Amino acid sequence: MIEIKNLRKQFPGTDAIDGVTLNIPDGVVVGLAGPNGSGKTTLLKLIFGFLRPSYGKVLVDGEKPGFWTKSIVAYTPEIDTLYHWMGVREIIDWYASFFEDWNNTKEKALIKILNIEEWKKVGELSKGFRTRLKLLLSLSRDAKIFLLDEPLMGIDPSSREKIEKAILGSISGKEIVIFSTHIVKEVEKIFDKVIFLKKGEIAIYDDADTLREKYGKGIEEIFKEVFND
């Protein structure tokens, strides 16, 4: 469970996150949507512990983000964070060796689904394949929480289905998955809950089905309506 209470994150001249309060129960896939600069990455970084709150608190499984929570939270950053000099196989083995929850069966399945070329150097991979590799490094774990920051970034539309399949195939249903994106249409069907973040504040946080029922349209249309105001 993730508990966020009155969370604020200030950077010089701006409040990236401004008074966010929410509870995310176990076993849900949450779509974190919002335009560029709405605070999606900052919120995920605060949950993982890359950033510290200016005010308020974040609790992950009852603990403040830190050393212990890293062993139960898998984070996929939006940017390229891999060592380019490493071989693909080498980085998978190296990364796996740090985590007790690494699942070799999931790793093998993901290599197949995502068409990962194990014999290449990371630096030889295209941007899209490096994104896939980052996803593999997170999803191969039996983590309790997955934080996926724009995992569709740099992925061509025809391959997005593979990513969706990889994510759904890697979770047992007990985990929390927070999927940040501004490409809502193609992935909205996997969301159980949706958070719309607007200028660091929560504009909407509700069950995806409840929202569809309430607005009488899909999440993508609601997204457009909310952010076109």
Add this chain to the structure above:
Amino acid sequence: MIKLLYKEFQDDRNWIIGLFSFGIGINIILLLTKARPIIMVPVSLSFTFQPVFLYAFLKPFFMFKDEWNRNTIYTLLSLPVKGYEIILSKVVVIMAELFVYLLVIMVIPYLFTLAKMGTIYGVTFAELMKIWIYTSFVTIMVIPFSTFSYITGRLSPKLKGLTTFFVFIGTGIIFRFVLPLLNGIFRTVPKLRISIEMIGNYESHTIPMAWFYSTLLFGAILLWASSKIIEKVEV
């Protein structure tokens, strides 16, 4: 820790190749010129010793700066490892590189002189090893300063730039006022005595070990502080 060390050695291999190519290259050039030991040894050492302290001081900056520039710091900090493991893995690699480098650049001229002249002014291999241990440990003292400066600078953008300045001011104060106090505590520890016969004149040097251990302790404190700070650094 072993897994981090493996990564650091791999990550640093181009630097290692560069450093050792320089040290061994200088010696090969001088050996090929058929220089006499009395010329070759001082020339070789004057060249090969020069990068040691510069390398020890600048290398931690580059190692950490690279992690931030390449965004790989996210990967490193996402691992369930303690701050001291991250700091020590880098520091140990720099130390190991420099220890082996110093050994190489000292042993080559030593063996060359031994082969050419049959004697090395009374310097036994054991004495050479003592000199090597001493020089190696002196380099250790440089590494924590730049490590601490860089990591502290990352804690807050406002501190960046000023940090190095204050670290040096702080170091000056510690050397002037704190170390003399510690010297008293370390006075009882064993001394390192190095005896060298220099062209007929037998000289015996006793290394001031109290200063040595005190500085080592100060370096350890800086590394401990760096490990705590890197756990708090925002990325």
